Amino acid sequence: MYAIKHQARGLVSHGVSTCQGCALELAVRVILDVLGERTIIVIPPGCAALFSGFGNETALRIPGVQGNLENSAAIAAGIRAGLEVQGKDDITVLALAGDGGTVDIGLQSLSGAMERGDRILYICYDNEAYMNTGIQGSGSTPYGARTTTTPAGKPTFRKNVLEIAVAHRIPYVASASIAYLEDFRRKIARARDAGGTAYIHLHSPCPTGWGYDPSQTIRVAELAVQTLCWPLYEVVEGKTRITVKVNKPRPVAEYLQTQSRFRSMTPEEIDQVQRTVEAEYQRLLERAEA
Amino acid sequence: MVRKLLDGNGAAAEAMRLARVQVIAAYPITPQSPIAEKLSQFVADGTLKAKYLRVESEHSAMSCLIGAQLTGVRTGTATSSVGLALMHEVLGVASGLRLPIVMPVVNRSLVSPWSLWCDHQDTMAERDSGWIQLYAADAQEVLDLTLLAYRVAEDPRVLTPIMVCMDGFFVSHTSQPVEVPDQEAVDRFLPPYRPQNLYLDVDDPMFVNDLTPPADFTEMRYQQKVGFEAALEVLPEVMDEFARHFGRRYDLVETYRCEDAEAVLVTLGSMSGTGKYVVDQLRAQGQKVGLLRVVSFRPFPADRVRAALSRVPVVGVMDRSAGLGAEVGPVCTEVRAALSAEGRQVPVVGFVGGLGGRDLAPKTLAAAFSRLLEIRAGAPAPRTSQWIDVRADALQLREVPAGVRH
Numbered sequence: 001m002y003a004i005k006h007q008a009r010g011l012v013s014h015g016v017s018t019c020q021g022c023a024l025e026l027a028v029r030v031i032l033d034v035l036g037e038r039t040i041i042v043i044p045p046g047c048a049a050l051f052s053g054f055g056n057e058t059a060l061r062i063p064g065v066q067g068n069l070e071n072s073a074a075i076a077a078g079i080r081a082g083l084e085v086q087g088k089d090d091i092t093v094l095a096l097a098g099d100g101g102t103v104d105i106g107l108q109s110l111s112g113a114m115e116r117g118d119r120i121l122y123i124c125y126d127n128e129a130y131m132n133t134g135i136q137g138s139g140s141t142p143y144g145a146r147t148t149t150t151p152a153g154k155p156t157f158r159k160n161v162l163e164i165a166v167a168h169r170i171p172y173v174a175s176a177s178i179a180y181l182e183d184f185r186r187k188i189a190r191a192r193d194a195g196g197t198a199y200i201h202l203h204s205p206c207p208t209g210w211g212y213d214p215s216q217t218i219r220v221a222e223l224a225v226q227t228l229c230w231p232l233y234e235v236v237e238g239k240t241r242i243t244v245k246v247n248k249p250r251p252v253a254e255y256l257q258t259q260s261r262f263r264s265m266t267p268e269e270i271d272q273v274q275r276t277v278e279a280e281y282q283r284l285l286e287r288a289e290a
Numbered sequence: 291m292v293r294k295l296l297d298g299n300g301a302a303a304e305a306m307r308l309a310r311v312q313v314i315a316a317y318p319i320t321p322q323s324p325i326a327e328k329l330s331q332f333v334a335d336g337t338l339k340a341k342y343l344r345v346e347s348e349h350s351a352m353s354c355l356i357g358a359q360l361t362g363v364r365t366g367t368a369t370s371s372v373g374l375a376l377m378h379e380v381l382g383v384a385s386g387l388r389l390p391i392v393m394p395v396v397n398r399s400l401v402s403p404w405s406l407w408c409d410h411q412d413t414m415a416e417r418d419s420g421w422i423q424l425y426a427a428d429a430q431e432v433l434d435l436t437l438l439a440y441r442v443a444e445d446p447r448v449l450t451p452i453m454v455c456m457d458g459f460f461v462s463h464t465s466q467p468v469e470v471p472d473q474e475a476v477d478r479f480l481p482p483y484r485p486q487n488l489y490l491d492v493d494d495p496m497f498v499n500d501l502t503p504p505a506d507f508t509e510m511r512y513q514q515k516v517g518f519e520a521a522l523e524v525l526p527e528v529m530d531e532f533a534r535h536f537g538r539r540y541d542l543v544e545t546y547r548c549e550d551a552e553a554v555l556v557t558l559g560s561m562s563g564t565g566k567y568v569v570d571q572l573r574a575q576g577q578k579v580g581l582l583r584v585v586s587f588r589p590f591p592a593d594r595v596r597a598a599l600s601r602v603p604v605v606g607v608m609d610r611s612a613g614l615g616a617e618v619g620p621v622c623t624e625v626r627a628a629l630s631a632e633g634r635q636v637p638v639v640g641f642v643g644g645l646g647g648r649d650l651a652p653k654t655l656a657a658a659f660s661r662l663l664e665i666r667a668g669a670p671a672p673r674t675s676q677w678i679d680v681r682a683d684a685l686q687l688r689e690v691p692a693g694v695r696h
Contacts, residue, residue, distance in 0.1 A: 038492045042357070055506055058497035063490040065360060065498040068379055071353035074315075074345065078357025078365075079490060081313045081341040085363055091492055109353065112346030 021214025211260025305436035311366035315354035385420025390443030407647020551580030637671030
């Protein structure tokens with residue numbers, strides 16, 4: 001055992017075992033900094049389980065439970081129900097799951113919680129593949145990306161779970177980026193106080209899985225926003241607002257070229273991505289102005 | 291105390307109301323649906339102060355209970371068949387976390403082929419899930435075993451969840467007069483729930499269920515084994531106390547006319563009543579037969595089974611599940627193991643019957659007794675399971691004629 005020389009200032013210990021340059025580590029520190037210690041966290045197996053701990057050690061100073069891959073929302077809903085019947089109303093119940101645990105195997109329990117309106121805050125940190133098990137493709141892996149189960153590049157586009165969340169008419173839905181921390185912090189606070197199910201989908205670059213230098217995480221995340229690959233917006237009580245406007249978008253190729261996972265994409269495929277993100281951003285703009 | 295006309299489902303719901311469960315998460319499935327409906331009605335009409343989560347699956351039902359119970363409240367759900375199978379993954383979470391959840395399970399066969407009706411394959415498939423399993427024979431037992439199950443599950447020596455199993459339709463949908471105790475009497479028997487082990491509390495934070503290395507995993511499982519061993523002591527203790535409070539007596543096993551029996555049939559659940567009727571008929575004809583009903587299948591009370599059968603020359607076991615790939619069904623496997631531990635060479639015949647809703651009628655059980663008495667008279671005892679009610683045309687059923695498919 002090592003003596004602790006420096007107490008962590010926040011609710012997360014120093015020296016967690018995430019990869020170098022991991023966006024999730026910064027995200028967890030920011031999330032818990034905003035939410036504070038009256039928070040109970042649910043974490044499924046996956047990269048975030050590095051914060052659950054190992055054996056008799058944990059990286060967190062708040063109570064939490066590691067659930068299964070597909071039931072984060074259901075466990076969180078149960079925690080909320082237990083707190084509610086005991087009159088404990090001042091506690092945030094946070095589910096923090098990756099894209100696999102959210103958009104694939106966890107979509108059913110998430111949909112159930114959103115439909116019932118359980119007062120939980122669900123944050124999906126999306127590193128666009130099953131990273132903890134070794135970079136296998138997920139429903140959130142973008143078109144053209146190589147993973148260990150899409151070795152020739154993913155032939156289909158990702159599913160848009162933000163819009164699935166919006167379709168449940170929950171009071172708060174937002175996308176977020178690790179490159180826009182003030183925007184993210186504001187959204188966490190709003191989601192916490194939404195009064196019902198709140199869903200935040202965080203774009204969380206992964207140097208290990210995406211193939212870029214670990215020092216470039218923030219730049220990669222920023223480029224995703226600036227190329228319209230990851231628009232930042234929120235939907236409050238059904239009203240859409242773009243929170244970071246991109247007036248002069250950069251070509252998607254600039255973003256794709258930063259990562260080796262897109263290396264085998266043809267110019268035609270890149271064009272298709274360009275047209276798709278532009279069309280989707282246009283629809284978002286129209287909805288925001290309506 | 292009042293007498294109410296209740297079926298097994300109604301008795302289960304009454305027991306959960308009397309236990310004052312605070313969070314319910316349930317998903318409907320035939321033949322359990324009336325439990326989910328009644329509990330939601332109790333919450334809606336205010337006779338049960340609880341939060342009802344209308345979940346989208348049994349997997350989420352159990353997951354919700356795990357979360358809720360960790361905050362320190364008593365929780366409730368019920369399920370059946372494929373619903374229990376869907377829960378499988380999280381059943382192990384509940385038991386591993388030592389969460390004393392009590393769950394009525396309405397026994398129904400597993401697909402394929404589809405069947406809505408009773409057999410025990412659903413719960414037998416979960417016999418290693420770390421849950422205690424009690425099998426009720428009628429609606430009164432469903433109420434009583436469910437109530438006492440909370441005391442056993444929540445006992446600090448046990449801390450193990452409990453399934454209270456009842457036969458689909460035979461028990462779940464058969465009405466009978468049930469003695470329903472007063473709330474005050476139940477409150478005296480069953481104090482409010484207090485978490486004893488793991489909990490989620492912002493004022494005393496702990497992280498629950500993280501990755502555990504090989505250095506500790508064995509020990510965590512061993513704690514559960516010790517809990518099951520303790521349950522063999524605590525179950526009779528609580529059953530005695532239940533008898534003092536409510537006048538009805540239960541035990542890990544029930545013996546019926548076994549004292550001088552030449553052949554005893556081991557049963558589980560609602561077939562036991564029919565079995566006793568058949569025993570009486572055969573006794574009236576001068577046949578010395580008896581019945582041993584297993585109430586607690588997990589933990590399996592091997593000592594009690596050994597003691598009850600110690601002088602019985604021929605034993606049969608009626609399994610209501612196929613036990614595919616094993617020599618005999620799961621209950622028979624346990625009975626054989628229990629008896630062989632004593633070094634006795636007693637023949638233990640495994641019967642399989644009553645699958646997919648087929649009635650275990652008196653004639654079927656009488657046929658089983660008749661086989662046992664033949665063996666007592668010198669006929670060879672079969673090693674493999676005897677499908678006592680299988681039709682002669684079994685292998686022709688839905689046969690595809692040769693040449694239909696090219």
